[in-house]
Amino acid sequence: MTDIHDYLAEFDDIPGTRVYTAKRARQGYQLNQFAMSLMQAENRERFHADERVYLDAWPMSAEQKQAVLDRDYNRLLDLGGNIYFLAKVFASDGLSFVHAVSTMTGMSVEEYQAMMMDGGRSPDGVRSIGDKC
């Protein structure tokens, strides 16, 4: 039997990564359900017509709503968002995964694409916060 506390604690040791644990799932429940609502074309139209009005119909925190308006995906991850759900937001904006994902890395889209074409980000040095291995 895996110790649940040890199991969860390890996830906090991965640099630049937010693992979607139960704690985050609880925090982000309404945010992620809002994102799911954008799977319907009618809802996408209503959202894009007035994002603030649409968001205010969801019992999300003010920080979560603002981060959606800002399309600040790192902030949304910190506030309990999950990337599979948040994908509905950038898909409805007409953005590709590469474009949206690159916005979280501190690189320009071009720099990020160049890194990927060159084989991607090496795991060396980003396996662990503690070990820097």
Added chain:
Amino acid sequence: MARITHGIASSHIPVLGFAADHGKTQDPIFKPAFDGYRWTREWIANEGKPDVVVLVYNDHASAFDMNVIPTFAIGCAESFRVCDEGYGPRPVPSVVGHPDLAWHIAQSLILDDFDMTIFNKMDVDHGLTVPLTMMFGEDCKEWPTTVVPLAVNVVTYPPPSGNRCWLLGEAIARAVNSYEEDLNVHVWGTGGMSHQLQGPRAGLINREWDNMFLDKLVGDTQDLRHIPHIEYLRETGSEGIEMVMWLIMRGALGRETRCLHRHYHVPVSNTALGHIVLEPVDGTVPQSPTFEADGAVTTSIDQ
């Protein structure tokens, strides 16, 4: 009798569905990815043709939202519609199920101690439709196989362990082997390989680890079933965890496998692409420790 003839593992990268749907498969960025499936497309059309594919995939917050989170779910419907993931549904055929086999597998798995969720109405997303496109081509008016969708939670933690996935594969093999109709059954594991779609560490690719994983799907080693979640996350990125689904496929092929085709390519969008076609060599799987028919329960009580 139904029998598992082959196993296939494949990434299910959404942009490949986009490329296929928009006539871009020969664009320089996508051509190497599609070229790697050419062998499989010819083989599957001529020799490897399945009657049914047990297609192991993960729903990407499409059919299952945060209201219901099944660890293992099996689709028993007559057919499954293609869902709208935020940019309209892919223009591909609906997926035709195999309700008789699906229900048989579901019942067998439950008796074999797997707590399956059964769904009879569900739309399927790119996790299921992109592998069909990659194996059968862009021009299908209907898919040339029936499909039993088997969805695995790899979104909300914890997902099932690699060992649990391997055991589920073995249980699927026992279920298929006990189905009386003469059917060629494939088991496909989809998703992976290394990719991270989130945060400052996005874009992580680990060629060495991915190829180690591909190597160990072949032959009789069972090392892969013991890899902990944290290793997938550290070595292959947060979404590399999808590879546990390949272990369901591998477990279903029995003790030993042979590789018929293998393809690895970086990059496609944010990810590495992995694809391998396997054949069982020694397809034996352990008897269930719990099935009443095998007497194992009685033995343990007596002891």
